[in-house]
Amino acid sequence: MDDSHSANVPQERAGAPAQAAPTPNPPSAPDDPIRADAVSALGTLASGVTGEATDEATGNPTGEAPIILDNVTKTFGKTRALDGVTFRVAAGETFGLIGPNGSGKTTLIRVLLGLARPTGGSVRVLGRVMPDRRVARSIGYMTQASALYAELSVRENLAFFGALYGLHGRQLDARIAETLALVDLTDRVRDPVQTLSGGMRQRVSLACSLIHQPRLLFLDEPTVGIDPELRLLFWDYFARLNAQGVTIIVTTHLLDEATRCHRLALLRFGQLLVMDTPDELLRRSGADDFEHAFLYYANREEPTLA
Secondary structure, three states: OOHHHHOOOOOOOOOOOOOOOOOOOOOOOOOOHHHHHHHHHHHHHHOOOOOOOOHHHHOOOOOOOOEEEEEEEEEEOOEEEEEEEEEEEOOOOEEEEEOOOOOOHHHHHHHHHOOOOOOEEEEEEOOEEOOOHHHHHHEEEEOOOOOOOOOOEHHHHHHHHHHHOOOOHHHHHHHHHHHHHHOOOHHHOOOEHHHOOHHHHHHHHHHHHHOOOOOEEEEEOOOOOOOHHHHHHHHHHHHHHHHOOOEEEEEEOOOOHHHHOOEEEEEEOOEEEEEEOHHHHHHHHOOOOHHHHHHHHHOOOOOEEO
16 A cells, blocks of 8 residues: 555554544555446445435335335346346345346346436335435445455444444444444454455455444345355344344345345346245245256246245
């Protein structure tokens, strides 16, 4: 990291108490275009956070599902990335999106986040027609590609993303301590992210997406590249968040872990093939595992929705 960047980074001394330090300015834009897109997405989302949060600005009406999609389409030129997608997600639910590469999962996430505008249909998130940046304070987003700044410490990354969402002072310090405890990284708070293992970096990414206590959390392939033990730990985190009323939308290629979701939506070529609980999807397909169940639904001529 060059001197122009280090001047903006708070210096932490071993053994010194945590201080409400100035938020570090981000380093220069990353060279990796995939990571750059992740950083840009988070920056765009957080740029909608202004002033103090209010129920009117960020809360959804009583009784309304936090996510409602009605016949949503999204096209890129002649390519139809989403094709008539309709579903609702309940508060406190973990809702899984599964399907092969190119099925429309990430496009759907971006539409729900307000980072992409649907070509047709309607999208309501937390009571607002999307895109609407007023819901940004209530949304957390863990991107598939890491958006962390490797040369900053774990704490500095959390402080930076917390400040994007309007946290500061003692409130920010408290949230950093809470999220680090949640992902079991309190003892690595001063370590530069570039010194951490891949699994630890994933935990820091999760902590950054939770720093502002979102009511709605989007996780795009959160367990890619991490070991089975850590995958189980992540899903334990998600269950604890559900118990606190947090709604989670998660995409995954790992069909075995998809059984941890309350409901699953299977996508293929932008279409919603089927949606139901994991147990019911297996029962209706007559298959013994999700690989064969997915093939069963993919080969059906008509979508089958619960």
